[in-house]
Amino acid sequence: MNLEIKSTENVEYMIEQIKEKLKVLNFGAIKPTHFDEEMYVELKEIYEHIMKRDSFSPNEMQALAEELGNLRKK
Template structure:
């Protein structure tokens, strides 16, 4: 799987992995379908950052979820 290529499958994978890593209680509110190809690069940046860390503070999790919310399609 090449996560550098925008696709619905890659977006789905990254969103699910972000939710798992952050252990987000409101994970159902974050879905890959909320993002389009224009936001793919930003989603990939968030994914890379989340995967590079072992632990997150509550404020970091809130900030990440907030960023994901800002990226959602309107």
């Protein structure tokens, strides 16, 4: 998968990977349809940051949730 290409499929892939890595329990809270390609670069940066790490503190989880919330479609 080439994440350098902005596409709906890549947005969906990154969101699903983020949810899995962060073990999001409320799967309805984060949906690929909440994001669009305008925020692709920012979403990709968050995705890459999350994928590099093995664990997150509660404060980091909160900060990541807030960042994802900021990227949601208005």
